[in-house]
Amino acid sequence: MAKTIAIVGAGWGDEGKGAVVSDLAREAQGVGRFQGGNNAGHTLYDSQGRKVVVNIAPSGVIYPHVQNIIGNGCVIDLEVLDHNLKDLINDPKLLISDGAHLIFDYHKQLDQARENSSAKIGTTKRGTGPAYADKINRLGIRASLLRRPKDLEEQIREAANLKNEELELWDSAGTINADILITKIRPLVEKYRGLVADASLFLDKFIKAGNRFIFEGAQGALLDIDHGTYPHVTSSSTTVAGLLAGAGLGLKSIDVAVGVAKLYCSRVGEGSFPTEGESYGNIKNLTRDTAPKLTLDEKIVVYGGIRAHPDYNCLALRLIQEQGDEFGATTGRMRRTGWLDIVALKKAIRVNGLDWLVGTRIDTLDRIGTVKVCTHYQNKETGEFSYDFPGEELELEQMVPQYFEFPGWMSTTGVRAFDRLPRNAQDYLSAIEGLTGVKFAGIRNGPRQGDYIQRTNLWRL
Numbered sequence: 001m002a003k004t005i006a007i008v009g010a011g012w013g014d015e016g017k018g019a020v021v022s023d024l025a026r027e028a029q030g031v032g033r034f035q036g037g038n039n040a041g042h043t044l045y046d047s048q049g050r051k052v053v054v055n056i057a058p059s060g061v062i063y064p065h066v067q068n069i070i071g072n073g074c075v076i077d078l079e080v081l082d083h084n085l086k087d088l089i090n091d092p093k094l095l096i097s098d099g100a101h102l103i104f105d106y107h108k109q110l111d112q113a114r115e116n117s118s119a120k121i122g123t124t125k126r127g128t129g130p131a132y133a134d135k136i137n138r139l140g141i142r143a144s145l146l147r148r149p150k151d152l153e154e155q156i157r158e159a160a161n162l163k164n165e166e167l168e169l170w171d172s173a174g175t176i177n178a179d180i181l182i183t184k185i186r187p188l189v190e191k192y193r194g195l196v197a198d199a200s201l202f203l204d205k206f207i208k209a210g211n212r213f214i215f216e217g218a219q220g221a222l223l224d225i226d227h228g229t230y231p232h233v234t235s236s237s238t239t240v241a242g243l244l245a246g247a248g249l250g251l252k253s254i255d256v257a258v259g260v261a262k263l264y265c266s267r268v269g270e271g272s273f274p275t276e277g278e279s280y281g282n283i284k285n286l287t288r289d290t291a292p293k294l295t296l297d298e299k300i301v302v303y304g305g306i307r308a309h310p311d312y313n314c315l316a317l318r319l320i321q322e323q324g325d326e327f328g329a330t331t332g333r334m335r336r337t338g339w340l341d342i343v344a345l346k347k348a349i350r351v352n353g354l355d356w357l358v359g360t361r362i363d364t365l366d367r368i369g370t371v372k373v374c375t376h377y378q379n380k381e382t383g384e385f386s387y388d389f390p391g392e393e394l395e396l397e398q399m400v401p402q403y404f405e406f407p408g409w410m411s412t413t414g415v416r417a418f419d420r421l422p423r424n425a426q427d428y429l430s431a432i433e434g435l436t437g438v439k440f441a442g443i444r445n446g447p448r449q450g451d452y453i454q455r456t457n458l459w460r461l
């Protein structure tokens with residue numbers, strides 16, 4: 001029987017990991033985050049159907065029975081953590097690793113300053129990249145210091161001096177006042193210092209005692225610092241290996257590795273994205289308020305599956321964006337949408353060693369007349385076909401996706417058994433399994449708890 005499950009993103013983030021984790025956590029005793037910071041945005045619905053968005057708090061905080069952990073691999077902005085925990089109906093159980101690094105205002109200012117420059121990569125501007133840079137540069141401030149407030153304040157003062165020199169190099173950044181910063185965070189230090197402990201030690205005992213535990217990934221394989229579309233990536237290791245390092249546990253601590261694969265692709269910010277389609281246009285700065293809606297005529301092209309129409313690709317992907325309400329949970333930015341990319345998905349399967357997939361958002365594809373899947377690429381320079389995702393972003397930009405087309409289906413909403421799905425939807429999912437060699441443990445068909453078609457109970461493997 002599986003005791004520990006890793007849930008990681010198999011795309012560019014926003015695959016719906018939070019919903020998968022929160023469904024599984026009903027039968028678990030613990031959930032932890034082990035990499036990333038509040039650049040993540042996990043949208044959950046608690047048992048009473050209330051929407052909760054968490055950014056750094058693990059998705060288990062919506063349940064009183066779950067022990068939550070923030071591991072050493074994370075970077076924590078205490079203000080955001082506090083905000084995440086504020087509106088919960090119950091008091092969550094939480095432990096913070098002494099080895100996690102803290103995000104301060106100067107990290108956010110540096111992130112923002114870089115985004116204002118020509119070196120922009122479309123970050124969430126939450127300071128995660130600069131905080132990880134400090135960690136690797138051995139200049140970071142760790143959560144262990146929350147237990148020693150005097151030393152913490154001293155280190156913040158030292159860091160502020162150094163960071164002010166760095167901030168002055170950027171035109172737009174402003175500087176930092178250490179006194180104001182310290183006064184602002186003092187109540188948070190008081191509030192959270194008691195939760196700091198050696199998470200590796202705790203987890204080892206917790207798992208050995210027979211508790212079911214979920215390692216909750218953030219972001220996705222294609223945003224991984226090593227394996228993603230560098231430099232348009234996040235600053236942490238988003239794979240199963242990253243979860244282990246960020247938890248302080250060994251290889252055998254994860255029984256089952258599950259990739260969450262949205263059944264189309266999306267991406268926020270800059271960076272290559274082969275299946276996005278050339279005519280999609282520049283939507284990166286649009287939000288819910290400014291995004292134009294499709295006209296009825298345009299929708300008819302998509303519902304009719306008129307793929308001979310010159311704009312079919314663009315219109316269908318825009319309709320998917322609209323039907324899926326694809327806006328960032330953290331920044332509100334409109335997400336770029338593209339067809340499912342099997343080449344990219346196979347890379348996510350390989351770098352994580354995935355045992356299972358959970359498909360998400362099948363309902364968002366409802367009524368799309370013709371659904372496409374990218375099976376391989378063709379290099380537009382050489383004409384060669386490629387079945388493997390290139391490691392180099394410049395090479396990826398040479399790739400033209402080659403599609404297989406599927407007839408669409410009307411509605412998957414409310415379905416609770418795989419064989420009750422419309423035949424075309426079943427064929428679409430079976431084809432993905434065939435192309436990747438990995439089975440779906442289940443399919444999500446809505447945002448709420450229980451909007452799930454289970455094929456395999458991951459806890460009963």
Ligand code: IMO
Nearest residue numbers: 013014039040041122123124218219234268269
């Ligand atoms: P969840 O966990 C989607 C993206 C940003 C940007 C790049 C680098 O909700 O799936 P960063 O702020 O991390 O330095 O930005 O990574 N990004 C995400 N995209 N979902 C996320 O998290 C993301 N976290 C970071 O948009 O392109």
Ligand code: MG
Nearest residue numbers: 014041042329
């Ligand atoms: Mg998200």
